[in-house]
Amino acid sequence: MTLKPSPEKLLSLGMSFWNAKALLTAVELGAFDALCEAPADCETLRERLGLHPRSARDFFDALVALKLLEREEGVYRNTAESDFFLVRGKPSYVGGLLEMANARLYESWGHLSEALKTGKRQSENKEEGDLFAALYADPARLRGFLAAMSGVSAGAANAIADKFPWSRYKSFVDIGAAQGMVPATIARAHPHLTGGGFDLPQVKPIFEEFVAAHRLADRLRFYAGDFFADPLPAADVLIMGHILHDWDLAQKRTLLKKAYDALPSGGALIVYEALIDDDRRDNAFGLLMSLNMLIETAGGFDYTGADCQGWMKEAGFAETRVEHLVGPDAMVVGIKRG
Numbered sequence: 001m002t003l004k005p006s007p008e009k010l011l012s013l014g015m016s017f018w019n020a021k022a023l024l025t026a027v028e029l030g031a032f033d034a035l036c037e038a039p040a041d042c043e044t045l046r047e048r049l050g051l052h053p054r055s056a057r058d059f060f061d062a063l064v065a066l067k068l069l070e071r072e073e074g075v076y077r078n079t080a081e082s083d084f085f086l087v088r089g090k091p092s093y094v095g096g097l098l099e100m101a102n103a104r105l106y107e108s109w110g111h112l113s114e115a116l117k118t119g120k121r122q123s124e125n126k127e128e129g130d131l132f133a134a135l136y137a138d139p140a141r142l143r144g145f146l147a148a149m150s151g152v153s154a155g156a157a158n159a160i161a162d163k164f165p166w167s168r169y170k171s172f173v174d175i176g177a178a179q180g181m182v183p184a185t186i187a188r189a190h191p192h193l194t195g196g197g198f199d200l201p202q203v204k205p206i207f208e209e210f211v212a213a214h215r216l217a218d219r220l221r222f223y224a225g226d227f228f229a230d231p232l233p234a235a236d237v238l239i240m241g242h243i244l245h246d247w248d249l250a251q252k253r254t255l256l257k258k259a260y261d262a263l264p265s266g267g268a269l270i271v272y273e274a275l276i277d278d279d280r281r282d283n284a285f286g287l288l289m290s291l292n293m294l295i296e297t298a299g300g301f302d303y304t305g306a307d308c309q310g311w312m313k314e315a316g317f318a319e320t321r322v323e324h325l326v327g328p329d330a331m332v333v334g335i336k337r338g
């Protein structure tokens, strides 16, 4: 018996932007925040969110069908997962990434064909400066972007805290630390470590606020600088998460060499990203992340673990290894000898 081909998978993939936009809009409207305060029936929730009566019920029930909300006897509440990750103000909140996806990426990804044809980035102020100059000219966008980075890196931060042999080292600095999710997670898990985050000067108050909220200001400090113009701070371990993929190949090599030069003998560099699998056919998220770099940056692209190990060797690292972290994320560790 021959199986009849079904278009279901293709159609569901093609229309999956509906699902994404429903979730992003629920975060934007504060649906999860409202239901965290108190479960509510349709009319109460509609009024709390300020929605028109026409489609509120369909919207809430779509969120139920997407397993983002539960409904019992007409009363809506968050699922345990939504309540943990999608309520603003909770330390476990990862919605900053979704807020940025909604406010910026959704629109820019509308120009993917243009980006593929021209090789030019499509995000805001696309004619001017690099991504960060454009973002950081507006304080609200700066704050939103840095919070989004905490959402992107929360899972990897826990895995790096668990899997890297921190007991062998005393100090570390996260290069391009954004709000500080990675250093805060590592410092919380390993009380013997001191260190901090290096980033552009505009990031300082936001990093310091985040670190103080996690009660880590006595062990983590901010290093202000430009990683192309200034030397990197010295520490036993340097981390670069979602940094190399922002830049072209020559810039990637420059950053790896600067990290090598800043490390002591025996020191380690941890590079983590949604690394593309070496055969470039499985990690769809890593490959799509690379397209996101096309949309967002002048010359950035994602890469495989083997690519990164090759560049690390060229920079001087004697030993390198790739280790899976969580989901699509993996780290490449380089050790400096001699």
Ligand SMILES: C[S@@+](CC[C@H](N)C(=O)[O-])C[C@H]1O[C@@H](n2cnc3c(N)ncnc32)[C@H](O)[C@@H]1O
Pocket: 132, 149, 150, 152, 153, 175, 176, 177, 178, 179, 198, 199, 200, 203, 225, 226, 227, 228, 240, 241, 242, 243, 246
């Ligand atoms: C894509 S974010 C990654 C943030 C964080 N490492 C993570 O994985 O969530 C890139 C970071 O690099 C910082 N950055 C960009 N250009 C920089 C420069 N020239 N010098 C220092 N930091 C820079 C940005 O401010 C931002 O925090």
